[in-house]
Amino acid sequence: MSDEERLAFLRSNYARIVDLLGFKFTSDEELVRDLLEAEVMLEKKFGAPYCPCQGRTNNRAEDMRIVCPCIPYHRAHFDAMKRCWCGLFIHKDVDDPDSLMQFAPNES
Numbered sequence: 001m002s003d004e005e006r007l008a009f010l011r012s013n014y015a016r017i018v019d020l021l022g023f024k025f026t027s028d029e030e031l032v033r034d035l036l037e038a039e040v041m042l043e044k045k046f047g048a049p050y051c052p053c054q055g056r057t058n059n060r061a062e063d064m065r066i067v068c069p070c071i072p073y074h075r076a077h078f079d080a081m082k083r084c085w086c087g088l089f090i091h092k093d094v095d096d097p098d099s100l101m102q103f104a105p106n107e108s
Ligand code: SF4
Pocket: 035, 050, 051, 052, 053, 054, 066, 067, 068, 069, 070, 071, 084, 085, 086, 087, 088, 089
């Protein structure tokens, strides 16, 4: 499978998963493309499509929490922000992803 085919597969697969969680892809197509390309590279190098904006610890149990889409593991936080850390996914009810803050209000 080529990188392009893998990217298309991840995109299609993620769309189904995040829809069930109340999220959708951001409308920023350039960001989607950049992040999915990064995930394809991370998957080739490390064996899973890890999050491009969260660091791996090399502890497998912990790292599994940042395999995309990591929404179930950070649900409360992402619900508060209405987006995931990278901004790849936003709440279904959001029209303008640029209007969202990056950090939840009560984060310490
Ligand atoms: S923060 Fe977003 S892009 Fe990163 S793994 Fe989680 S859902 Fe995927």
